[in-house]
Amino acid sequence: MQIAVPKEIKNHEYRVALTPTGARELVARDHRVTVQAGAGEGAGFPDAAYEAAGACLETDVAKVWDGAELILKVKEPQAEEVARLKAGQTLFTYLHLAAEEKLTRGLMESGATCIAYETITDRQGGLPLLAPMSTVAGRMAIQAGAHSLEKAQGGSGVLLPGVPGVAPARVAVIGGGVVGENAARMALGLGAEVTVLDKSIPRLETLDDRYQGRMKTVFSTADTIDEAVHECDLIVGAVLIPGAAAPKLITREMLAEMQPGSVLVDVAIDQGGCFETSRATTHTDPTYIVDGIVHYCVANMPGAVARTSTQALTNATLPFVIALADKGWQQALADDAHFAAGLNVHDGQVTYKAVAEALGLQYVDPGELLK
Ligand SMILES: NC(=O)C1=CN([C@@H]2O[C@H](COP(=O)(O)OP(=O)(O)OC[C@H]3O[C@@H](n4cnc5c(N)ncnc54)[C@H](O)[C@@H]3O)[C@@H](O)[C@H]2O)C=CC1
Ligand SMILES: CC(=O)C(=O)O
Ligand SMILES: [Mg+2]
Numbered sequence: 091m092q093i094a095v096p097k098e099i100k101n102h103e104y105r106v107a108l109t110p111t112g113a114r115e116l117v118a119r120d121h122r123v124t125v126q127a128g129a130g131e132g133a134g135f136p137d138a139a140y141e142a143a144g145a146c147l148e149t150d151v152a153k154v155w156d157g158a159e160l161i162l163k164v165k166e167p168q169a170e171e172v173a174r175l176k177a178g179q180t181l182f183t184y185l186h187l188a189a190e191e192k193l194t195r196g197l198m199e200s201g202a203t204c205i206a207y208e209t210i211t212d213r214q215g216g217l218p219l220l221a222p223m224s225t226v227a228g229r230m231a232i233q234a235g236a237h238s239l240e241k242a243q244g245g246s247g248v249l250l251p252g253v254p255g256v257a258p259a260r261v262a263v264i265g266g267g268v269v270g271e272n273a274a275r276m277a278l279g280l281g282a283e284v285t286v287l288d289k290s291i292p293r294l295e296t297l298d299d300r301y302q303g304r305m306k307t308v309f310s311t312a313d314t315i316d317e318a319v320h321e322c323d324l325i326v327g328a329v330l331i332p333g334a335a336a337p338k339l340i341t342r343e344m345l346a347e348m349q350p351g352s353v354l355v356d357v358a359i360d361q362g363g364c365f366e367t368s369r370a371t372t373h374t375d376p377t378y379i380v381d382g383i384v385h386y387c388v389a390n391m392p393g394a395v396a397r398t399s400t401q402a403l404t405n406a407t408l409p410f411v412i413a414l415a416d417k418g419w420q421q422a423l424a425d426d427a428h429f430a431a432g433l434n435v436h437d438g439q440v441t442y443k444a445v446a447e448a449l450g451l452q453y454v455d456p457g458e459l460l461k
Contacts (some may be wrong), residue, residue: 091121091123091160091161091414091415091418092121092122092124092157092158092159092160092321093116093121093122093123093124093158093159093160093161093162093215093411093415094123094124094125094154094155094157094158094160094162094173095107095108095113095123095124095125095126095129095145095154095161095162095163096126096129096154096155096161096163097126097127097128097129097151098129098132098163098165098393099168099170099171100165100166100168100390100393101237101373101374102134102323102372102390102394103135103164103165103374103389103390103393103394104132104133104375104394104396105132105164105165105392105393105396105399105400105403106129106130106132106133106135106164106391106396106400107162107163107182107183107207107403107404107407108123108125108129108162108404108411109133109135109400109401109404110130110135110139110143110145111143111404111406112182112407112408112411113125113140113143113145113252113293114143114144114312115412116411116412116415117143117144118144119154119412119416120355120417121415121456122146123140123143123145123146124145124146124147124148124153124157124158125137125145125147125148125154125312126145126147126148126149126151126154127149127254130400131400132300132396133396133397133399133400134396134397134398135190138423141152146277150368151174152174155171155174155175156174158179159178159179159180160179160180160182160411160414160415160419161175161179161180161182161183162182162183162203162407162411163181163182163183163184163354164183164184164390164393164403165183165184165390165393166183166184166185166186166187166190166193167181167183167193167196167197168357169187169196170315171326172193172196172197172200175194175197175200175202176200176201176202176283177200177201177202177284177437178201178202178206179200179202180202180203180205180414180419181197181202181203181204181205182205182207182407182411182432183207184206184207184208184223184360185202185204185206185207185208185434185435186199186206186208186285186360186361186389187206187213187434187435187440187442187445187449188333188334188335188361188362188444188445188448188449189335189336189360189361189362189363189448191332191449192382193376194445194449194451195434197434197435198435198438198439198440201437201438203419203433203435203436203437204433204434204435204436205414205419205423205432205433205434206432206434206442207219207432208333208435209218209333209405209431209442210410210428210429210431210432211332211431212428213428216268216408217268217332219403219406219407219410220243220268220396221268221406222399222402222403222405222406223392223399223402223403224267224268224269224272224318224357225268225269225272226392226395226399226402227269227272227357227389227391227392228268228269228270228271228272228273228275228276228290228326228328228357229272229273229275229276229368230235230391230394230395231269231272231273231276231326231328231355231357231391232250232261232273232276232277232280232282232324232326233276233357234376234386234388234391235250235261235324235326235386236249236250236280236324236382238324238353238355238377238386239259239323239324239351239352239353239384242319243377243384243431244351244377244379244384245349245352245353245384246323246349246351246352246353247351248323248351250277250280250281250282250323250324251280251281251282252281254432256265256279257283258282258283259282259283259322259323260282260283260285260322260323260324260325261273261274261277261282261284261287261322261323261324261326262284262286262287262318262321262322262324262325262326263277263284263285263286263309263325263326263328264288264315264318264325264326264327264328264329264337264339264364265286265287265288265310265327265328265329265330265358265364266286266287266288266290266293266294266297266307266328267288267329267330269326269328269330269357270286270288270326270328271286271297273301273302273326273328273355273357274286274297274305275301275392276383276404277324278301278304279333281445282324283305284304285305285306285308285318285322285359286304286305286306286307286308287308287309287310287314287315287318288307288309288310289309289310291309294307294308294309294346297413309359310339311356315339315340316344316347319340319344319347319348320347320348322348322352323349323352323353324355324424325340325352325353325354325355326355326357327339327340327355327356327357327358327359327363327364327365327368328357328358329358329364330358330361331361331444332444332449333442333443333444333445333448334361334444334448335361335362335448336358336361336362336363336364337364338363338364338365339364339365340354340365340366340367341366342366342367342380342381345367345380345381345382345383346381348352348382350382350383350399351382351383351384352383352384352385353383353384353385354367354368354370354383354384354385354386355386355387356368356385356386356387357391357447359371359387359388359389360389360390363387363447365385365387367380367381367383368385368387369385369387370387370388370389371385371386371388371389372388373388373390373393373394376388410411410422410429410432413425413426413429420459420460423456423460424460430456430460433456433459436456438456439452440452440453440454441453441454441455441456444447
């Protein structure tokens, strides 16, 4: 199969969808891998490493896209990439379509088959291709939040661990899944006072058990979120309803209840964000202030630590990429219902229910396609 790996073009996105190690595995299976020149540089993988792995390098981006049957990316295609995509091609990447009507319609118009990393499931009920980046983003959320609390960033001037004689900062994490647990763990490590709110009792039980009372676990309701808003210096938004737009849990009105200079880090921004006042930002200009509250809402946080993230991402995606390349998308998805959950758009139709519902588009059950 002809497999293409374009260079990512989203703002400060330095990850690449395939490492040289991954390229070697595909070439060994007789697939042809074309990597756009410079695609791996930001993650520390020079062109020569891909060449040594048996991949072809291409400087002309049009040729990279044009000749491909399978396109591997990291971030959702940007407008100029959507324009390059065509019927008969398979795109495998993060898509996060529920909050992106224009992108969804663009992918439908392309006629391509679009499989999203973030909706693929596993036997344990997890999201195995989201989890590695959620781990990274969760850990980064506290670094970003701590920096945003500094006065020069518009923050309140609170140091997360405090110092002897001065109390530590209070951190709330809404959503105690992969992002949430990793954020909470980092905040604990820095000596903050940490509360995790979740709607899932089993999840709260797991956290309680794992952290042995070192963090508070609280059932998430309008009341308990209100309490967190009153008390906390830093709130991390880490909720997810798979494939769907994130629920808005903190309204603009509620910002007035926070201490001025407090910080909201909305990791769930790639699903539309879980705070009413969130809007996606970039690594170039990651924060903005609404009613005295600093907002950090970068939709591709792991892109900033591209070396770690690329390795973690491709460790997880490679078995799926090999299945797509060896069998073609139809057979690969027919053989694995968890993989099939990744199919979001095919041949002009939305094949993922939560996306169709969020955008008011017609849902087409992919079952028939996979028989
Ligand atoms: N901005 C970025 O760069 C990145 C963003 N993400 C995003 O972070 C979000 C979280 O991802 P994961 O932790 O992997 O998901 P997850 O599925 O592991 O965890 C989500 C948690 O939210 C909980 N939840 C749902 N509704 C809730 C509510 N109303 N109140 C409290 N908790 C609620 C669920 O019970 C679950 O435990 C997703 O939107 C994901 O796409 C992930 C990686 C990078
Ligand atoms: C999950 C995601 O969108 C990212 O890693 O950029
Ligand atoms: Mg996005």
